[in-house]
Amino acid sequence: MVVSIITAYDCYNQSGAYVKETNLSINLGQGPYTFSDTQNMFTAIGCDTLGFVGETQGTYGAACISSCDEMVSLADNSSCSGSGCCQTSIPQGLKSLYILSSSMNNTRMFHISILVDMHF
Secondary structure, three states: OOOOOOOEEEEEOOOOOEEEEEOEEEEOOOOOOOEOOOOEEEEEEOOOEEEEEEOOOOOOEEEEEEEOOOOOOOOOOOOOOOEOEEEEOOOOOEOEEEEEEEEOOOOOOOEEEEEEEOOO
């Protein structure tokens, strides 16, 4: 089953003023379901972006960092090459999910982190 979920992001306007930050937390409960580590990929987009994905208790997770000298354009269907975009696998067996997106050096740019279908 493929489900679309809200992303985590941290954004500022053109003058650098803070606009909004949203982190994502989802718990699948005690049932048999987990977030698939073979069908999903964690992706963070933006210059100076730290993306974190893990379980909601903070016991374990994975992170990636993307950096670039200036904002790069990520065209539709383009690969995540590491410049302005990073990807990592998610931990196996996650029943709860916490996604965070933020800046490494407090740059006032747009940062986004999302769990995506590996075949998207």
